[in-house]
Amino acid sequence: MRNVDYIIVGDGYAGLFFAHQLIKNNKSFVIFSEGRKSASQISAGIINPVVLKKFTTFWKAQEQIDFLKNTLEEIESYTGENYLVEKSIHRIFHDENEQKLWLKKSENEDLSGFLTKNFESLNGVKNDFLSGKVSQSARLNVNGFFAGLFKYFEKNDLLVKEKFEYEKLNPSESSYRDFTFKNIVFCEGMGVKENPYFSEVAVIPNKGHHIKVKLSEAVPDITIKKKHFLFPVGNGLHFYGGTYDREQLHHHIDESAVKQLVNGLSEFYSHDFEVEEVHFGFRPTVKDRRPIIGRHESLKNLYVFNGMGARGILNGCYFSKNLYDFIENDIPLHEEVSADRFK
Structure with missing residues (x-):
């Protein structure tokens, strides 16, 4: 025993x-x-203190971000590697109203440390209304x-x-x-x-799909978000995802989810791209x-x-x-x- x-x-x-x-x-x-x-x-391994649909934050966001960074340093002490990828999220705005809402929310005490006030133009993608950067956001090297x-x-x-x-x-x-x-x-x-x-x-299953794509034209080495997240994952591929689905809970790829992702990426990336891989999993949500x-x-x-x-x-x-x-x-x-x- x-x-x-x-x-x-x-x-x-x-x-x-x-x-x-x-x-x-x-x-x-x-x-x-x-x-x-x-x-x-x-x-995706996204580390994000902001809900990027409504520009709100969530319970204990700052404490959780601080605790995670500290924990990853502790893990580095025995694995020899820190898995934090310090690449910020840049949220592409859909219109001027989103810009105004972002600026208004950035005045809130619980969001001032996360929403930067200087908007940026991103190369290689369609962002007519610019983008806002989320401070303290990052990714985990999953x-x-x-x-x-x-x-x-x-x-x-x-x-x-x-x-x-x-x-x-x-x-x-x-x-x-x-x-x-x-x-x-x-x-x-x-x-x-x-x-x-x-x-x-x-717990309620929430099915999420993501795709890995080969882009024909370069984009900045950051995490870009409009409907979903886009970022490089090595081997010339980019991650794009993920979807949320509480209805289609079968254990195979849902073509409508893939179509949703392809359309979402095409909305701001106007060059050719190839879908190389499709993955899905079931998040346990409450x-x-x-x-x-x-x-x-x-x-x-x-x-x-x-x-x-x-x-x-x-x-x-x-x-x-x-x-x-x-x-x-x-x-x-x-x-x-x-x-x-x-x-």
């Missing part, structure tokens, strides 16, 4: 950022990864982040590359096959619906746009960490500490993220 403090089930942002809290606090653990690409692993952490897990014998089998879990004896554990944390995204211990968790974190009602060594939504990086990073402090130090969860709010 191998004895560990924690078993983590799930290998998206929630699972990996929680694993970081354990590494930081010298806790022993294993993380179960099926090896399928999670929604996190195909995500492939590097997952590859770097998985490599660290493998090197330290922390990675179990197989599907977790619920029927082999014995919570009353704190055992799973040849492991004994103190706590188990389920970070499964939409996979939680198959979990007999937490299947009632109120009605009130807050994560769902909690302990099983009767099995006190089972926990859930889910509902990261479209802000998986910021939510997964920031609330991993909240969950760790709840389990280890009995510090209550924020009421707004506690699973108890649905009771």
Whole structure:
């Protein structure tokens, strides 16, 4: 039998950022990864403190941005790499009204640190009404982040590359096959619906598509946003996405989503481009746009960490500490993220 403090089930942002809290606090653990690409692993990796449709911000945005930057520095101490890509988002305005709204919102105390007042013209794309830059926005090098952490897990014998089998879990004896554990944390995204211990968790699947395109003419090396995000990902390709769909939830590519992306890109990129790849995943979203974190009602060594939504990086990073402090130090969860709010 191998004895560990924690078993983590799930290998998206929630699972990996929680694993970081354990590494930081010298806790022993294993993380179960099926090896399928999670929604996190195909995500854009956008780090953005502003809702770019209405130019508003969200709960704890500044704290989450600061915490993430600090956490990525801590992760660099053992992977040898910082996965933060310091390329700002530039939002192309649709019309003069959007310019005025942006300037008006930039006077708000909670947005003044994020919305710059100097508008810019971007080369290579159609931006008749210029663009606004989002300060403190960035991207995560998604492939590097997952590859770097998985490599660290493998090197330290922390990675179990197989599907977790619920029927082999014995919570009353704190055992799973040849492991004994103190706590188990389920970070499964939409996979939680198959979990007999937490299947009632109120997450709603939101299907997102993105495309990787080859552009015929260069664009600036930044993150450009109009309807969706465009940025370079290496190998001469650009990421463009992603869509949001709560209706078409089948497990294959939806051509209408691809068409939506092609039309969205054509709106501001008037040169030829080739669609080289199409990807999709299912974000676990929650009605009130807050994560769902909690302990099983009767099995006190089972926990859930889910509902990261479209802000998986910021939510997964920031609330991993909240969950760790709840389990280890009995510090209550924020009421707004506690699973108890649905009771």
